[in-house]
Amino acid sequence: MSKIIVFTDTHMAINPRKGRPEPNARLAAGLKHVATFNADADCIIFCGDLTHEGDAPSYGLLQSRLQDATLPVHLMLGNHDNREAFRATFPDVPVDEGGFIQQVIDLPDLRLILLDTLFGPPYEYPASHAGYLCEARLAWLDRQLTQAANKPCCIFMHHPPHDTGFPAMDQIKLRNGDEFYACIERHSNVKHLICGHVHRTISGTHRGLPFSVFKSTVGQMPMQFTSLDSTVENDEPAAYGIVFFTPESTLVHTEDYEISGLETD
Template structure:
């Protein structure tokens, strides 16, 4: 059994005390539970690390997102590749555990709010899957590839996921897809595979019947814990984290 934690949409924004308190509470929750025989195996940070993609916001992120858990950090539409790693190339990363491959794919498109997993990124991901052999694969990215019932976020998702759908259907050992962006925990399917979105750390966004404002200020930050068992089945648990 593998345990993969996911946090998303941290949105560092120049020493905002509430945002920092939320991140610190989530990191404390994770770090208090790493180590030991049933440890968290990996952490996914699925994009919108910075609110405005500014270098100082990434410095603040580096000072607050500190953990011994092996971590893949992804970018979202609020991020900036040059500020993050000095170049325009996508931030794709992989972590091969002893029996599970994690891929973090960059769905951000410089200068745009919507997203895309490009042919280049998907070709890189295919190479990683083929090199890892016959192990379950969990794929992480920022933008959902389908509508989730939140009209504004649906307008800035991956707008044409046809290439991604073909990729998922081609690789039968992909056991789940996890993403962020919508600041709302949810579970659905895509290309016949479970698709889970993580709660937002910095904020939660309203569902259509919850209010006219974009932001829902009643919800605490949260974490997703993805369990992948020996048969490759994905089960996700969600936790809200109390502040203070």
């Protein structure tokens, strides 16, 4: 069995936005909760939007906060990140041959494939808020799936490659989802897909592949299916995901850790 913890959309900021949740404290509480109640997990995946502005001081803040982590941590990028600033702060994070923040983590019974869907450089907004997997990144994914032909794989990517029902976020999903699905449908070993970006707990299937999307640690997407404003958010409690993989099943839990009723002290 594998047990994976998923944090997403931590939006760390050296100068937190006025009136918004304080990301450093929220992440600290989340990591403490994991250390107390889920210390037996294999690792923690951070599914992108590590920072809000993609700036060096905010990556430095994240780096210092992650010293609290008691499990192996694997970092991914989202649309609010900056690949060059990230690499300057985290030079040891694995990259693929093109310099994209993509890596494979092989557990005994499962391959985790972490993709880099950041659409840049150039970082030109709002276009760069959508995600993209260029030909090189898709070819890398294809190779990782081929190499693990007899092993189940779980793919992690910040941007969902399909609509999730929120028009504002559907406008900035992965731009080339059809190419992504064409790639994975050449293989039979993709077991599950995990995304961030939407700041909301969502699950379902698309083109037959089960997916899970998790809430942010700082601000959630209001449950309104008509808004075209991707910046709206409410202050529902922060959450992280807990995913169990066995040969027979995938179990996906969400822990709203600020209201868990479990004392970390």
